[in-house]
Amino acid sequence: MNNVIGLNPKPQLSTQAFEQLLHLLHHVYGYDFSGYSKASLLRRIYKFMDVQGVTDGQQLIQLLAGDTSVFHSFLETITVNVTEMFRDPGFYKSIREKVLPVLATYPQINIWHAGCSTGEEVFSLCILLYEAGLLHRTRIYATDINASYLEKARTGVLPMTHMREYTLNYQQSGCTGDFSDYYTALYDHVLIHREIRERVVFLQHNLVTDRSFNEFQLILCRNVMIYFNKQLQNKVLKLFHESLSSLGFIGLGMKESLLFSEYRSKYSVVDGSVKIFRKKS
Structure with a gap:
């Protein structure tokens, strides 16, 4: 009725x-x-x-x-907000084993994390860099279209309810430290330590309309382009290509790939199982 x-x-x-x-x-x-x-x-x-x-x-x-x-x-x-620390642990394990040793050869490292949401995956990358002894010479630019997400990310405050899951992700990513060393418990939330967050610059940036703003050795944009049509995907990949230094790395989401784009020939596959590619010289 x-x-x-x-x-x-x-x-x-x-x-x-x-x-x-x-x-x-x-x-x-x-x-x-x-x-x-x-x-x-x-x-x-x-x-x-x-x-x-x-x-x-x-x-x-x-x-x-x-x-x-x-x-x-x-x-x-x-603007979809689906994120977690060390999301897809195999991706972070591959970054740790196959990308960071190369980045370690650079005196200064610039990283762009596009579509950073509320910061969980950015902080995960910071922990990897910290454990590799690289965080102090890295600048991470974390961008998102949504200003309110960025405000949450800047605080470094996350819900306590997810810490058990995040700890398991951390361990599965191949890290060997104690995950609880990187945050302080605050009742029903946790605060990511300042020394982990201090190398991150949070900026509002629209992948659809805004231009490149630096040159990077690593660009991460995970699970953002799955919401774009083919034309927009290629437009964003062009932006990333122009922003990436020669022999730089790019990491995409598990359902995303360069292999079916017009930029396929410009990259070699570092780890196809977790969608990490390297720009050819």
Whole structure:
């Protein structure tokens, strides 16, 4: 029965309203989502509409256009935040064994972690560098499109509830120290020690619209481009290619690869099982 009291109608977004929404996000707020996978983007838009009790596209557009606080809530839903410390431990083990020994030959190391979310994976990399004796001569630029994620990352505060899982990830990544040495417990949260965080610069950066800002020996962008269409993926890979030094390394997510992109011939495979590649000279 369609008219049951208490049931909200399913949100609807016409093609025209979808295009108007993309125009609003780009030209009013500066976020270009036109190259994102439409199916993935629509799922997250419908999720937001359902939470807000919005049933049609025009109502959503009016809501976003008239209230910046609603927009920030919308952005939280649209930009996926799935992260954990030492996520995919095999990736970090490979970075430790196959990438860091090469980076150790450089007097100064620049690393770009694009799409850093709330910082868990950045701090994981910092711990690897610290244990390899490289953190003191490394500058890590951690960027994300979402300013609120960056604010959380800057604090270095993480939920205590995940520490058991993170400890297991740390051990499986091949690290041999005591993971608890890198944080201080604060009731139901932990604080990552300053000496681990101090070499990180957190910056807001939009992979879709912003340019390169340095030259890097290592770029990490994991599980970000899976939400982009093929054209946008190639655009971002071009940005990374121009930002990477000769013989520099790039690490992608487990479902991402360079092998089906137009940049395939410009890289050699370091570890195909965890998607680590090296730029050819």
